Amino acid sequence: MYEFHNNILSIPARLIYEEWGFMSFNTYGSYCKRGKLIRTKEGRGAGNEAFVSFYDLPQNIKNYCIEKLGNPKESIVKNQLENYIFPDKEAIQFFARHRKPDGKPLSEEKQREKATNAIILNAIQMVIKDRSALSKIFGRKQTNVWKNISEAVNALDTDKWQHSLPGNPRILQRRYNEYISKEGGYKIFIHKGEGASNATKIKGDIADFLLAQYCLPIKLSIPMVLFRYNEVREENNWEPLTEAAVYNFLYKPENERIWTLARHGKEAWSRKYKHTLTRDKSDWFPNCYWGIDGTKLDWIHFDEEKKSKMAAKLKIDVMFDVYSEKIIGWSLGFTENFVEHFKAIKMAINESQCKPYYLTYDNQGGHKTARMQELYSSIVATDGGTHHPNKANEHNSPVEQLFKRLQQQVINKFWFSDGQSVKVRRDDNRMNEDFIKENKDLLMTTTQLLRAWELAVKKWNEGKHPQFATESRNEVYQHEMPMREDLNLWDIMDKMWISESQKPITYKANGLKISIANEDYEFEVLDGNGNIDLEFRRKNIGNKFIVRYDPDFLDGYVQLCMRDVEGNIIHVANAEPKRNHQNIPALMKPGDKEKWANDHAVKKIEFERDKEAVENLMNRTGITPQREIEDQELEIKMQRTLSKDERLKLESQEYDF
Numbered sequence: 001m002y003e004f005h006n007n008i009l010s011i012p013a014r015l016i017y018e019e020w021g022f023m024s025f026n027t028y029g030s031y032c033k034r035g036k037l038i039r040t041k042e043g044r045g046a047g048n049e050a051f052v053s054f055y056d057l058p059q060n061i062k063n064y065c066i067e068k069l070g071n072p073k074e075s076i077v078k079n080q081l082e083n084y085i086f087p088d089k090e091a092i093q094f095f096a097r098h099r100k101p102d103g104k105p106l107s108e109e110k111q112r113e114k115a116t117n118a119i120i121l122n123a124i125q126m127v128i129k130d131r132s133a134l135s136k137i138f139g140r141k142q143t144n145v146w147k148n149i150s151e152a153v154n155a156l157d158t159d160k161w162q163h164s165l166p167g168n169p170r171i172l173q174r175r176y177n178e179y180i181s182k183e184g185g186y187k188i189f190i191h192k193g194e195g196a197s198n199a200t201k202i203k204g205d206i207a208d209f210l211l212a213q214y215c216l217p218i219k220l221s222i223p224m225v226l227f228r229y230n231e232v233r234e235e236n237n238w239e240p241l242t243e244a245a246v247y248n249f250l251y252k253p254e255n256e257r258i259w260t261l262a263r264h265g266k267e268a269w270s271r272k273y274k275h276t277l278t279r280d281k282s283d284w285f286p287n288c289y290w291g292i293d294g295t296k297l298d299w300i301h302f303d304e305e306k307k308s309k310m311a312a313k314l315k316i317d318v319m320f321d322v323y324s325e326k327i328i329g330w331s332l333g334f335t336e337n338f339v340e341h342f343k344a345i346k347m348a349i350n351e352s353q354c355k356p357y358y359l360t361y362d363n364q365g366g367h368k369t370a371r372m373q374e375l376y377s378s379i380v381a382t383d384g385g386t387h388h389p390n391k392a393n394e395h396n397s398p399v400e401q402l403f404k405r406l407q408q409q410v411i412n413k414f415w416f417s418d419g420q421s422v423k424v425r426r427d428d429n430r431m432n433e434d435f436i437k438e439n440k441d442l443l444m445t446t447t448q449l450l451r452a453w454e455l456a457v458k459k460w461n462e463g464k465h466p467q468f469a470t471e472s473r474n475e476v477y478q479h480e481m482p483m484r485e486d487l488n489l490w491d492i493m494d495k496m497w498i499s500e501s502q503k504p505i506t507y508k509a510n511g512l513k514i515s516i517a518n519e520d521y522e523f524e525v526l527d528g529n530g531n532i533d534l535e536f537r538r539k540n541i542g543n544k545f546i547v548r549y550d551p552d553f554l555d556g557y558v559q560l561c562m563r564d565v566e567g568n569i570i571h572v573a574n575a576e577p578k579r580n581h582q583n584i585p586a587l588m589k590p591g592d593k594e595k596w597a598n599d600h601a602v603k604k605i606e607f608e609r610d611k612e613a614v615e616n617l618m619n620r621t622g623i624t625p626q627r628e629i630e631d632q633e634l635e636i637k638m639q640r641t642l643s644k645d646e647r648l649k650l651e652s653q654e655y656d657f
Contacts, residue, residue, distance in 0.1 A: 002072050003051060004079050005040040006138055006148050009072055009155065010051035011065060013043065020068070022061055080137045081152040084123035085161070091118040094186045109162075114189040116163040120156070121179045124149055146173045202249040206238055214250050215262035222246050281323075286477050287484070289322040290356040291399035292329075292344060294336040294364065298407060299452070300416045302445050312418050313568070314446060316453070317341055318406075319348040322398050324477035325465060327406075327457050328352055332450060335569055341366055345379065355379055355485045359387035360397060369557065369574055381485040409463065410456045416443055504544035507560070509537075511578050514547055516554065523558055523575035532602050534609075536573055545572065 003010055016037075017028040031037040036058065043050030054072060057065060066072075095111040106114070127133050138148040150169035166172045178184045202210065209232075213225045220228070226246055233240065249255065261269040294317040303309040317340040319329035329348030331340040341361075359380050361367040367376075367389060376387040390397040411417060444452065465476045505514055511524040525540075527533040546569060548559040557574040564570050581596045582588050618624045635641055 002054065002069060004152070004155070005051045006144075008038075008040045008148065008151055009054045010040040011054050011057075011069065013037075013039070013050040013052050015065075015068075016052070016061060020061075020064060022064075079152055079155050079157075081120075081123055081127070081149075081156070084126045084133075085119055086122070088115065088119045088122060091115045091186055095189075098190065113162055113164050114186075116161055117165055117189055118179075118186055120153060120161065120163055120165060121176055124153075124176060125180060146170070149173075202241070202245065205236070206241075207249065210246060210249060211255055211258060215259045217263060219263055222250070225250075284323045285481050285483070286321055286323050286479050287352050287354050287356050287481060289358040289360075289398075290319055290328075290348065291322050291359070291397060291402075292317065292319045292341065292361045292367075293397065293399040293403060294318070294340065294362070295403060297332070297449075297453070298411055298417050299414065299449055300418050300443060301449050302443050310443060314449060315340070317344045318399075318403070319344045320399055320402050321352075321477060322402075324473050324479070325402055326461050326473040326477040328477075330453075330457065332453055336364060336366065336571075341372060342375070345375065349379065353486060354481075355381040355385060357381045357385050357483065357485075359385075360390050360399070361387070362397070363389050364571070366571060369559075381483075383485065385485075406456075406460055410460050414452060414456070504546050506542065506544050507540050509541055512545070512547070512558075512560070512575055514549075514558070516549065521554060522578040524578040525560070525573045525575045531598055533573070534602065534606065537602075537606065538609075540572075 001012060013028065016022050017025045023031070028037065032039050032052075038053040038056040039050060040053050041051040042048065054062070054065065092111070092115045095106055095114045098106055100106070105111075127137055134145070138145045138152070146169040150167065150172050153163075153165055153172065154167050156163070166175055175188075178188050206229075210225060210229060213220055213228055214222075222243055226241065226243055229238070229241065229246075232238075250259065257269070257273050260272060294315055296312070297314040297316045298312065299314065300310050300312045301314065303313070313334055314332060315334065315336045317331040317333075317336060318327055320326070321328050328351040329344040329346070331343035331347075333340050357380065359376055361376075366372060380387050461473050463473060465471055465473050468476050505512055507525075511522055514521050514523070525533045525536045527535075543562070545560040545562060548561055555577060557576045559571055560573045560575055561569050561571050579595060579599065581599065582592055583596075585593075631647070634647065
């Protein structure tokens with residue numbers, strides 16, 4: 001039976017001297033006079049009952065009280081101030097419309113807190129204006145009024161009234177007076193220094209320095225950036241900064257997008273900032289859009305090369321009909337090259353017996369070879385058909401999304417799956433390594449996995465289509481085709497085969513030389529315009545390549561490949577037969593002179609480029625042969641190695657050597 005009187009948590013006085021028998025009535029009266037008990041309500045008059053302050057009870061009585069009445073925090077206790085607390089729409093709208101200097105609104109939590117502050121002060125103002133209510137609720141003694149008001153505010157249920165008003169009576173009174181003043185009102189709850197920080201000093205050269213440091217791919221932390229700033233601050237006469245100010249500056253949206261690109265790369269930038277378009281799929285139909293892509297097959301198998309060893313080397317190349325999501329062609333192997341693409345395309349052609357109107361593929365090198373480009377141009381519809389690679393790192397290919405769902409819904413449901421990727425964070429997408437190791441004796445060979453993959457394709461194609469809930473992907477593939485262009489398969493797809501050289505070959509300044517069947521061949525990497533690829537030469541002269549070739553296509557190109565850190569063979573570039581130049585003018589054919597001039601200019605272009613790179617490096621670092629000479633001369637003169645500060649000081653003065 002707790003109650004608030006004068007907004008002080010109280011209990012009936014009779015409990016102490018009557019029901020609980022701690023003292024007689026006379027002793028109770030004596031305790032009240034001596035201040036050992038604080039009476040919060042007089043018991044004079046008919047129907048009135050005396051109450052004493054719970055918080056001022058002697059400890060033994062307080063403990064017994066909690067035992068009998070329960071913890072007051074858990075009991076339903078009515079604070080009389082709550083009777084005067086009413087919503088204030090103007091306060092709610094004021095804080096909802098308020099914008100900080102950076103243009104951002106207050107958080108919902110802060111809006112609620114500040115509006116609650118206002119309505120509580122409104123309630124106090126209402127009570128103070130009503131003299132009878134004031135004396136009844138907060139007592140008649142003026143010296144105790146704000147003490148009682150403060151206790152009432154502190155006693156409010158913070159789950160219900162989430163405010164930030166001060167708990168000290170004097171500070172609360174000062175806050176109230178500020179609120180009801182002519183210049184006060186709701187704006188007193190807006191911090192005067194809101195948005196004002198050292199970040200306001202960050203502009204011009206300071207801003208450029210901080211942003212440039214944070215853009216570095218070595219990914220400096222903010223304390224490290226601030227350390228570098230402090231190293232040069234005094235000599236540039238810059239203001240001191242705090243970590244918080246640097247953080248606030250760097251994480252402004254217009255700055256964050258800059259360092260995200262430089263610090264983390266285009267893929268990270270695209271995930272957060274890339275604008276996307278929405279496709280209109282309403283007119284699509286079966287075989288209007290094909291998409292082919294390859295990826296690692298997330299299945300563990302026996303490694304036939306290393307007995308009793310586990311591996312996950314297989315790759316899948318899949319052709320989807322995008323409208324129905326049906327897999328219409330695929331290949332399964334250890335590599336992702338144009339041979340595997342051919343296999344998947346051949347199966348798709350046999351399944352569809354018609355040409356697609358739109359075909360996309362990834363930027364993997366096998367797709368962009370002359371032979372594959374010629375093949376793609378042949379299989380798309382003659383009337384309006386087109387094909388192209390998806391842009392690198394765009395992540396807008398529908399095939400990528402189909403692959404993800406194929407992995408989640410089918411591939412990863414097989415017990416020997418190793419999960420979606422080593423990068424995934426969710427445990428549900430990772431393999432149970434202990435389980436796999438316990439059952440490694442049951443793992444299949446790569447040949448046996450072919451049957452499992454055929455089952456996976458069957459499960460996917462027989463699965464329900466997400467947009468046509470009552471139909472499977474196979475059934476959706478049978479929808480009517482308002483347009484159709486039949487396709488005939490030609491012999492070249494059956495004749496293609498690849499051989500691989502056993503010894504890696506060095507790409508040298510004059511290109512790549514290889515001996516096949518006792519005959520020597522020379523190849524060189526060209527760019528898309530048929531010119532010598534200078535960028536490839538810059539990065540790869542001296543590198544060793546595994547050479548793949550088609551014996552019947554040596555006049556076309558060979559593939560240059562390397563092994564990645566996992567031992568997988570990856571395609572790097574295509575090399576074409578090196579051009580032979582006629583140097584006798586009378587024997588030159590039309591265009592020979594221009595080709596000779598272009599190829600002959602390569603050595604000069606490369607020399608000037610590398611020379612410029614050396615000069616730029618010296619200019620950026622200040623490390624030059626001339627500087628080295630000067631440093632050594634200075635050390636000889638001084639007969640010792642000089643510190644940086646000593647060297648700078650000496651250089652600022654004039655010396656006669």
